[in-house]
Amino acid sequence: MNDTTAPSAAREHTVESFTREFLREVNFGQGVDLDRASTNDKYLALARTVRAYLTTRWLETLRTQRREQKKAVAYMSAEFLLGRQLENNLLATDLGEIARDSLDLLGIDLVELCNTEIEPGLGNGGLGRLAACFVDSLATENVPSIGYGIRYEYGIFRQRFEDGRQVEEPDEWLRLGSPWEMPHPENAVKVGFGGRVEAWKDESGRAHRRWSPDWHVTGVPYNYMVPGYRNGRVNTLRLWSARATQAFDLAIFNAGDYTDAVRAQTQAENISKVLYPEDSTPQGKELRLQQQYFFVACSLRDFVEKVLPEDFDLHRLPERITFQLNDTHPVIAVPELMRLLIDERGWEWADAWAVTQKVFAYTCHTLLPEALEVWPVDLLGRLLPRHLEIIYRINEEFLEQVREAFPGDMLRERHMSIIAEEPVRSVRMAYLATVAGAKVNGVAELHSQLLRDKVLSDFAEMFPHKFTNVTNGVTPRRFMALSNPRLSALITEAIGEGWVTDLERLRELEPLADDAEFRRRFREVKSHNRARFAGVIAERDGIEISPDAMVDAMVKRLHEYKRQSLKLLHIVSLYERITSGALPLADVTPRTFVFGAKAAPGYVRAKETIALINAVGRTINADASLEGRLKVAFPANYNVTLAETLIPAADLSEQISQAGKEASGTGNMKFALNGALTVGTDDGANVEIRQLVGDDHFFLFGMDEPAVSDLQASGYRSASYYEQDKDLRAALDMIASGAFTGGDRGSFVSSITASLIERDRFMALADFRAYVDAQERVEAHWADQEAWTRSAVLNVARSGYFSSDRSIRDYLARIWNA
Ligand code: NBG
Structure with a gap:
């Protein structure tokens, strides 16, 4: 984008200018007269007034980032439990008083409007809320960064009690419209699933692998602005929503079955339909793996193709980014980056691995053995055959390293393998993250110590320099x-x-x-x-x-x-x-x-x-x-x-958790x-x-x-x-x-x-x-x-x-x- 097209000066507000913009939003945003406007109309108009103010600073932040090209952080998380946005954004922009005075003059109660907002519950609990606190602090600490996640249509279920028992209801948080998001369908990214991997040779006779997926989904980015606290920085949180790809629809449509085509479309859109409600006990469902791959594939492509300058030399990727993996949910990004570099850009394995090992870091959030994600090889191979090949190769080379370091220690080799053999052949995502990541951290001193001494002790022995602690915090x-x-x-x-x-x-x-x-x-x-x-x-x-x-x-x-x-x-x-x-x-x-x-x-x-x-x-x-x-x-x-x-x-x-169980x-x-x-x-x-x-x-x-x-x-x-x-x-x-x-x-x-x-x-x-x-x-x-x-x-x-x-x-x- 040409920088001169950007708005010239940040808007500053007085009560008068704020009122003017608010009324404009009521009339032209909502299409109603103020005396006919519902509470929701007024809430949306107010939200958009604040959003416009933030946008100026957001564009400014993006321009600075493009100019300076500093190293950034991409926080990858399947959950961002944001909470209500309006009040937070009023606080961050210091517009609270002006907004209140302006609405007072119009006889509107600011608190009532704030309470209209349905919170985006796009997380289960601590892990998702931590991600939300972190994006807030990244902006406030002035760190160039972007959050990547999933725009679930339904967040964590709404709980009711019936006769004292829990009943779950869908969380329709988008029901009244979401004024904080900006969709960009024109920047959609195509993601493949299933299919086969073929060998092929280029003119020089070099062997390659090519993945031909048999179905695709489109990821539409929705941008959210994350303001720092009164410091003028506004960072981006980019959440992906799944859409059916047109090509995909057409294929089935042409095969003559319209209803099947429509059904296929729903299937694609199911990927971002609902947040899995398991907190620290993942169920290993195929749709969940689809969600995970969907959002990291979109995010990596987005970063490499859209955020980085066009001619950027990916050998220098580690100078520009760390992908921080929030638990194992985004770890499938590791073989995805390898695939991008090797299959799509023709890199040698060793070069790709060298870069990959520098750009990822992994945060572990648990000590419960049942919470450590594993994916059955059957399932993973069916959904992501090329990724499974890559994981096997990473494991082979890694086990070779283990053998060199501990000759003859077969037991250790079995313990450390990224592939578990029992009870079913599976990929241990935490091990993959530990092998691939430049750093591995726990979320409190005790937790990090137990990771080193117990859960990942073999790895800590082999890669002591990788292990560190970062105690959690709250905004x-x-x-x-x-x-x-x-x-x-x-x-x-x-x-x-x-x-x-x-x-x-x-x-x-x-x-x-x-x-x-x-x-x-x-x-x-x-x-x-x-x-x-x-x-x-x-x-x-x-x-x-x-x-x-x-x-x-x-x-x-x-x-x-x-x-x-x-x-x-x-x-x-x-x-x-x-x-x-x-x-x-x-x-x-x-x-x-x-x-x-x-x-x-x-x-x-x-x-x-x-x-x-x-x-x-x-x-x-x-x-x-x-x-x-x-x-x-x-x-x-x-x-x-x-x-x-x-x-x-x-x-x-x-x-009052049992000691040694609550990570932080x-x-x-x-x-x-x-x-x-x-x-x-x-x-x-x-x-x-x-x-x-x-x-x-x-x-x-x-x-x-x-x-x-x-x-x-x-x-x-x-x-x-x-x-x-x-x-x-x-x-x-x-x-x-x-x-x-x-x-x-x-x-x-x-x-x-x-x-x-x-x-x-x-x-x-x-x-x-x-x-x-x-x-x-x-x-x-x-x-x-x-x-x-x-x-x-x-x-x-x-x-x-x-x-x-x-x-x-x-x-x-x-x-x-x-
Ligand atoms: C949770 C831990 C908490 C911790 C949060 C944030 C998971 C998998 N882990 O103790 O149980 O505070 O993560 O780190 O949800």
């Missing part, structure tokens, strides 16, 4: 400035403005922990936020809670390793001790136990746990003898939007930054949170990772805990008796209790006593509100490390510039 823009305006104002008043982009500056709050007036105001903020949260769930879910009770929050995907069941045992035990007279009501701390959790639709135990939490909640909430001291609040469909009101209101953050956690960071104290195991980033905030301001409990391993090795018998701890037994017996299920002892009640007593895969029973003791420490601390507030202030002051800006700087130093 303080969305999770403090936007979601907790009162706390933000208090902080700004105390230490000035700069903390939003320099979060370590929160340290300056430390002395204020000892200032009684500051603590009073801090409590006032919490109390306001609790009331705000109470108001939101009253309206949204019809749940009534007391705004004065401690808000004890456990929000995350429902998974056995996260141990929602341990939280439940604590609640039931409290209730059992109260109703049996062992615990006087006067000694019970008023608490609201807040749960937020979606279960993967096929994950039976997780769904049963949801039903049980709801059953316990119904009983406790209805029991007048508790005088409202205990409440269970489980609003359905926990999402980014609800997180934004819950987290600022929380007093206690539950981070990011909710834990958001809570600490908003002044909740953590009750947690020594797991994931909890370890670092505790080290930073100090033991006196964190409730540590339970076995650490070595203790878990030892107990596992020596033979864990959960029943012995049931037999020996009478409170634990009473709680489990109470559940089993049907006390919460109207006397019904069957169905999920017996299967949950039996599985805990007999197997207890994540040792909830072994940690029960320590957990209950920790909760008693929580209550003792809470009883002294001055001491509690002091701890809360110190949690905020000492958690600045967990800004995703810091994570991005660590990636730059340890991975991208390496």
Whole structure:
């Protein structure tokens, strides 16, 4: 593009100019008069007004990037859990006040318009939200970068409860139109699937391979703008949507079957239809592999052919880009780049491999063996035959290297092979990523250490230089400035403005922990936020809670390793001790136990746990003898939007996974930054949170990772805990008796209790006593509100490390510039 065609100057807004543009959008964008405009019309007009403002800066950013040709980062992720855009974009552009004043004059409520937006839920949980925090921080840290992902037509399902059980509904987030995206069908990319690979020779007699796919799909890019925080940079997030290719339609059409042609079209478009709702337990479905290949093939081609200058010499690719692979989902990009270089550009294998090994880096997000993606060779070979050949060759050469390094060690060779032989011949994507990547990182210190020592230990021995850590972080823009305006104002008043982009500056709050007036105001903020949260769930879910009770929050995907069941045992035990007279009501701390959790639709135990939490909640909430001291609040469909009101209101953050299972956690960071104290195991980033905030301001409990391993090795018998701890037994017996299920002892009640007593895969029973003791420490601390507030202030002051800006700087130093 010729740079002179670009708009000459950035638009600056006054209330008048903003109003003018807004009204223009109402009239000419929506085609209505203001007095006839619906709330959605006004929302869309407002969004487009803000979008136009951003666009000026976006084009400027793109022009600078083309001019400077600096090394960039492409963050490849199958998920970006963005959350609502309007408020965030108003914050980033500092247009909030102008917009409010302008709408005020027109008699329109800005908050109502913001609440109209349906959040793009294009992710499952932590991994997708991390990607969203990272693109925010990349822009704010002024890093030339692009995010690549999938524009799912349906994001993570909407959760409803029917009789306490989870029901899933499609998330029609595009229903009312999406003002933030810019589709570019003219830049569509064609992607092949299936077919055969043939050998051929060129004139010089050199042998080549050629892939002839038997069907194709077109990827249409949708651009989203990602503004840095008030720094003028606007980066790109490019999400791909699948369309049928015309040639493909025509072939079938000409064969005479119109309906088949249309059906084929739907099949192609299915690729970006829906986000797979499995969080850390992939199902290995063919469509999922199609999604993965679809988006990385589109992205690589886009980068090489559109983003780079036309005559760019790809031997220099490593000077221009790192493709950061967010978990194994985009790892099929490795053989795809090899194929591009070798088959399409005629490179020698060795040259292609040298470049490939320099441009990819891999982030691992799990420790669960069942979460490490593998693709059966059958499936992969059918869908991507040429890629499978390439993977085989990579593996051959790699195993040759293993043999050289460890002669005669056949066992090691089998362990390290990218191809697993059992139970079915499969490609281990994490191994492929580790072999191909220049760097491999875990997402918290403990996690990276366990990757090195356990999950990928053979690889760490062979390639010690590849392994590094980057502890996760969260964006303080969305999770403090936007979601907790009162706390933000208090902080700004105390230490000035700069903390939003320099979060370590929160340290300056430390002395204020000892200032009684500051603590009073801090409590006032919490109390306001609790009331705000109470108001939101009253309206949204019809749940009534007391705004004065401690808000004890456990929000995350429902998974056995996260141990929602341990939280439940604590609640039931409290209730059992109260109703049996062992615990006087006067000694019970008023608490609201807040749960937020979606279960993967096929994950039976997780769904049963949801039903049980709801059953316990119904009983406790209805029991007048508790005088409202205990409440269970489980609003359905926990999402980014609800997180934004819950987290600022929380007093206690539950981070109680079995040690050695949670890679990092990011909710834990958001809570600490908003002044909740953590009750947690020594797991994931909890370890670092505790080290930073100090033991006196964190409730540590339970076995650490070595203790878990030892107990596992020596033979864990959960029943012995049931037999020996009478409170634990009473709680489990109470559940089993049907006390919460109207006397019904069957169905999920017996299967949950039996599985805990007999197997207890994540040792909830072994940690029960320590957990209950920790909760008693929580209550003792809470009883002294001055001491509690002091701890809360110190949690905020000492958690600045967990800004995703810091994570991005660590990636730059340890991975991208390496
Ligand atoms: C999740 C981990 C979390 C971690 C996020 C972000 C997957 C596969 N992993 O502990 O379970 O915080 O990734 O790194 O979803």
